[in-house]
Amino acid sequence: MLRSPRLCAGCVYLHCPSLCCSAGSRRSVYVQSTLRRRPGYRTLERDLIQLQQQQLFQIFVVVSLRKGSSGNTYSPEITQQFPKMVRNQAEDQLNVIPKFCFPDAQDWKPSAQMPSETFSFVLTGEDGSRWFCYCRKILPSGKGKRLPEVHCIVSKLGCFDLFAKILEEVERRREMSAALVYPFMRSVMEAPFPAPGRTVTVKSFLPGSGNEVLTLCRPVDSRLEHVDFGSLLQCVSVGKLLQVFASLLLERRVIFVADKLSVLSRCSHAALALLYPFTWQHTFVPVLPASMLDISCSPTPFLIGVLAPCLPQLLELPIEEIINLIPDLCQLGDEDCILPSKLQAALQQILEDREEILRQQDGDSSGDQQAGLSALVSEAFVRFFVELVGHYPHHMVESSNGIKELQRDNFRKSHPSRGVRQLLQLFMDTQMFAGFIQDKELRKGGGKGLFETRAAAYLDSYPESEPCGVNKFLKGLGNKMKLLQIK
Template sequence: MVLDEVERRRALSPALVQPFMRAIMEAQFPAPGRTITIKTFLPGSGTEVMELCRPSDSHLEHVDFECLFSCLSLRLLLRVFGSLLLERRVIFTADKLSTLSQCCHAIVALLYPFVWQHTYIPVLPPAMLDIVCTPTPFIVGLLSSCLPQLTELPLEEVLIVDLGKSRLLRQLDDEDSILPSKLQSALETVLERRRELAYERDSSHLSTVVSEAFVRFFVELVDGYSSSSSSPVPCSFQREGFRKAIPSKTVRRFLEVFMETQMFGWFIQERELRRQALTGLFEVRVQEYLESIHENEHRRVNRFLKGLGNKMKFLSKK
């Protein structure tokens, strides 16, 4: 929203951007879940009022899933999501700065409770374009006007995502088979029903539904983690025991690769070093999952849907 307003004002006159940004910087930083009102003057329109709401959940701050879903089809989104879980190189292109920024922030938020450990530049300046030639993982946003220059560079294996036309300009051709099929199917089912589950078309509520769906995906993915790290001794995670405890062959196959990523290594390290201190959304959902798993004999997909459905009912009562 802020970047959209910046672009609108810059199109009228660059001089209109600074007063707007000053008004935002001078406003009191809102508490989680609270809203602030920004009043600014725009020649020809008079005083304009903008409301900015800070999400209740900190990992959803500055995240606009609506923009991401409007730019990418669900199938394409999950292909990109799977590629990021394997820490591949991904370039997003769009015509607008706000689209790049919003979509990059949103796709990174979907990785929670994992954290991207590599180069992350939502809007890459053209002068730094050669960064995309690096052999290490990255997430980079690039204006579409830079595409001609991009094609001239000696790129390594990279996924290039066109946000404007919801397509891949370059791919590795295995993106459809990265995620475990049953978990992907369950995730797709929930995301297709995201508006229904949100009950109303409120962007912040929709973000909660989307976030809960991906958190549930990760809870199912690492459902043997707690039993593999039950010792109070730091660094007690039993990697092979964890993998073998997973009943699904496709999940085990995915984990063989995923466990080698820096994201997974950081995830384990944080939980081993701060075992008693971590009480975030993921930890809450894991505990709920462990408490319900023995009572629920349904198939994995049904358990996924039921778990998320119950959570949405709880949210609607707040």
């Protein structure tokens, strides 16, 4: 096996002046051999196909704080669970859930008032499978100081807004009586996972209100199911966001730091959503418990979130090649020149002018601003990848035994942009790219996803020899973006 080079971990401070670590000027990129490809790469398309017709969730648990035998220390424990699982079933996942539900150890104390907060984390199994855990921390109803508890839904489905709505209903019932929660969750479990753009109704009885119907809807566009680009852009400047994107693109290590669980959760998921149609194959921990900070010493790629009070403890760890923290994004020295200049300029213009673009699109209509922003940002980054790798079908060659294979050198050298060729030289050695191409090589027929549709339109509209440019990028975003022009 190839041994990965040692990397600097990038610290991005959300909501505050960004903290970062500076490293040597030597380019240090995590390189994974694509010659020994392991089966089972995760791809968005494959996940969506496998998850159709599944139940909405696997487990629902309540995690409470229990006072220790000595002093005023507390430890999180699962106090309720639905449904009851067979012994040893998913036991490892269940054992770690309490730590992730209460990662903010400094807040483990009774309180008379506490705002509810929704956040999420992801558990990854040895086989690469992922469990999405959607949580809502609440203060149970009562008088005087009380300990918070966390309601956690564990699902194989990545659809944050849908589960956040369920958790709000759970909290509403919990405020009336804990006995009302489980009948509601039983109704939710029996409901099928809706297809994109479709809705599913959950019927339940609520004292004083009678029978109630909760309508759950999935976005038409699967890219937008787990993202809040608005929060990410509020917390990170456009320039730093593009540096984060470049670091993730080359599978480096990124640490987000924020004061709130919800901010870490939303920003971490949104950052990875920028990589569509590629799928992050490495460690992803949106909110890292204080007791597990040593994960940040790992030499392999990761995206993790750390609460701000844990930062002093984090800095004491032997994280490789960190020299100091300065008010900027953690850099290896090349984050500003990883992305091809013209593509980066186009992305930057769209992100900086996003409010004006959306205003011109909507006119006097208020519309759903968050959905509009998410669609705009997502479409811009899809366009980036269309410009970067959209020509791959021209270089997929089918052998005599019917197996397709990418002609890697021809694919890279054929692009007319020198900047794109330089990025491809590095990007083609990532696991994300290996998984994407393997999926294309193994796929036999079948429908085309959104990226393939955009790439086909791109190849039909422009000569293969035409270099990419800012104007072409902006025009290629489609009807929604055709108002964009570079003068």
